[in-house]
Amino acid sequence: MSATEALPRFACPDWWEKLQAGDVPMADVPINEAKAARVLAFFNRLRLPDVPGNPTMAEACGDWFKTLLVAFFASEDPDTHRELVWELLCMVPKKNSKSTYVAALALTALYMEEAPNRQMLLVGPSQNISERCFEQAQGMVALDEKLQLIFKVQDHLKTITRRKTGTSLDVKTFDTTIVTGEIPVLTIIDELHELGKKAKALKVMQQIRGGGITMQRGKLLMITTQSDEMPTGIWKAELKKARAIRDGKGGPKPIMLPILYEYPEAQQKDETFWRDRSNWGMLLPNLGLSISEQALEEDYENNGKVSKEAEQIWASQHLNIEIGVGLGGDAWRGADYWETCGDEKLNLDEVMRRSEVCVVGIDGGGLDDLFALTVLGREKGSRRWLHWAHAWAFPEVFERRKDIDARLRDFEADGDLTICQEVGDDVTGAIAYIQRLEAAALLPIQTPAIGLDAAGINELLDGLEMAGFDDKRWIGVGQGWKLNPAVLTLPRRLKDRKLVHCASDYMAWTVGNAKTELKGSNYIVTKQAAGSAKIDALMATFNAAMLMFGNPEAPASLNDFLSDPVMVI
Known part of the structure; x- marks a missing residue:
């Protein structure tokens, strides 16, 4: 994009420079100054109920949040005089007072709304978080006699109502029934990343956003820390969209304003950079207010550094470092290099086109487990190994392992996981892939072509035999x-x-789950070592690798007719 070309709305190409300068990493937004003054006047008089002396927001709130507040409530197109910011996503590290500030923002919104008998929602992902938000808002009202005349607080309902208009703010814990009947004029979601773990979050978000196309448009504010796991579900989707808008790739007129306190990807991957404490402050806008630099450093020394995994989780919460693959410590060493070996253009067809021979690894599972298949191809000319994987799951997996439900739904949407409708669908699907490789003369016939867990299910062996693969073709x-x-x-x-490999999120998750144990003089990776996390596709990969170590060859009679080798890039 040239210097003279207009940026898409809310694009902020200099966000990293702004962070380094101590500024809010957001695009400049035209503001209705009169409305902004009203918003700030009310917000600034609110008092912190849980801080000695009960300081006002004018004294205690960081300027970064006031900038957010004004942009969300007072944005205005100078030509049409219509609001511009209908949605806002702010990702800011832990302990920056976001829940307290959000409670004050919600009261401000309730005061500013003149439409009668409307509904507003402040939603937390858990009862503890939602109750904390309500207690903060309730405490602010209790500290000000004038606010007690303006608002009616119903503790048993977790509801605050503006007496003049009848418009209410309901503080709720997230579930699939929080939106019933009327579409809220404002919804605030605290800790959005937690909703990524909930299977029905997308459906609820669609209901909330239904108000965005009505004449009485609904607004949506989402504020969160980074997830302490790989982003998934609605959180993964919203974060991806916010980054695209920030980087000028979200279309010409988005309605979401992104404010993301995070390092660029290169700096997130550079442990030397983010471990340097002189770089922490740019992501902590409340440093010196709600965050003590000394206490933060002591917490890192005493809690964050106790193990590699603890450090990654600490960094995800206090520095918004996105967890990808590899937690260090007892993680499988291949996780350290997995991401750098991905090729998004690589799919099964491409593996077959570029390979001189392929082998298959399978790790079977029961009804509440995953069934995984891996194809390893040896590239013509370069002899690199090309990797592709797929998995199958029965509905029982989603019912019994709700902690990974949303993540598995993502893999299904990506095309890397198939949900079985009947017993045997997994076996049938796997054999269909094997038959494709066989028809292309890519499977060896002099050595085993299929590597199975020795404790594999008999149904798979029966299916292979019926498909023409006798016990000489598998091991x-x-x-x-x-x-x-x-x-x-x-x-x-x-x-x-x-x-x-094909750079699938499914394999990245699987590899990131793997843990190693030293047994005697051997390192092993087992399902037990990984706990409840799934590593089926990695085990299938190991099975395939054991066959590839034997230097297999495709049928010699057809090998001569293979196309020219693909050169190493």
């Missing part, structure tokens, strides 16, 4: 310490980019 791969060659060798291939 039971020993698990545990017997997989040590794959556990140790694949990280070397990844570091040297001699293994390239």
